[in-house]
Amino acid sequence: MKDIPVHQLKERATSGLEIHRFLEGDMPKADEPLGAHRDDHYLFFLLEGGLASMMNDFQEVHFEASQLYYVLPGQVHHRIKNFEAFGWFIAVDTMLLSPDYRSIFENQLIMQQPYRLTDVQLNQCKNLLNLLYEKYCEDESRTFYLPVVHSLLQSFLGMAACCFSHTGNQRLMTSRPVQLAQQFKKLLVEHVREVKSPSAYANMLNVSETYLNEALKKVTGMSVSYWIQQELLLEAKRLLYYSQMNVKEIAHTLGYDDHAYFSRLFKKTEGSTPLSFRKGYRK
Structure with a gap:
């Protein structure tokens, strides 16, 4: 399909x-x-x-x-x-x-x-x-x-x-999946630099990882892992655009000890290296 x-x-x-x-x-x-x-x-x-x-x-x-x-x-x-x-x-x-x-x-x-x-x-x-x-x-x-x-x-x-x-x-009364999606996104914004595990967010919300994933897919069409990755990418892009930190510093700020791994992950997701992204937005 x-x-x-x-x-x-x-x-x-x-x-x-x-x-x-x-x-x-x-x-x-x-x-x-x-x-x-x-x-x-x-x-x-x-x-x-x-x-x-x-x-x-x-x-x-x-x-x-x-x-x-x-x-x-x-x-x-x-x-x-x-x-x-x-x-x-x-x-x-x-x-x-x-x-x-x-x-x-x-x-x-x-x-x-x-x-x-x-x-x-x-x-x-x-x-x-x-x-x-x-x-x-x-x-x-x-x-x-x-x-x-x-x-x-x-x-x-x-x-x-x-x-x-x-x-x-x-605002109207919302369903349980919608409430969970909103609570998850709020937690994600607050903790994504330190917490990257779907199961950890499920524990914070006192639900199973499976149920949280089902709720996110029902409301947004995307999985918990997808939104974690998107929020990390968003934070990386913000730091590349708004800050003067180098790539290694940004990687460490986002919780990645291996900045080379962070760069590969960024390129795989965004389609360009962190430095190419920064250069493109600051030209």
Whole structure:
């Protein structure tokens, strides 16, 4: 049986970001994934006008004007209809989201209803995204290209996180697997540098490793080991991009005594060496 495809942002973007403005009457691009798929990154949609709908983890979501919506990494989704809609599409590498922002977005695992922006919020987002898109389209070789683009992106992510943080008191009762998935991801962010064993996280949550794995697969489609590896890779990418530590220091910080093994693991997962990744993001 053919598995659900996972689309990687690094195959389309070198800056950890992809942003497009879609207009009324726009047709899907030839390489646009229309069927059910997962992404290894966050997706944000801001609808300025029109109507649209999407199937996300077997729930049909409808969009209207002035609504903001996002899709988590690992969620299965595909577009259904686009009724002369226009607005913004932003794809963001997980490494560019702070733990605080991720906590807010991932706590909305069940209540993935679009957030309706006020007129003031909508205008602020539109102005910010217009500026972000303008800088994004500039020559990547320009001085401070990435810092400027990423700074503007952080402003948008902060505004989005602020919007969704106010919906927490409306959260519906969640199932046991969803609760476990949320608790596991919280523990993972806090302990991944020291703890890398699936059984250790299961013990922290007072469940069997088998049950934790089943819960994660049911909610996210991915195993416990997959999420541990992804969180380690995310931490490595953050340290490579934001810190001045060398590869050996980063490996030790993440709990690897053998930095050569860490480098091989990074290359196998990311497709490039740690130094190549750092050079690519800092160019």
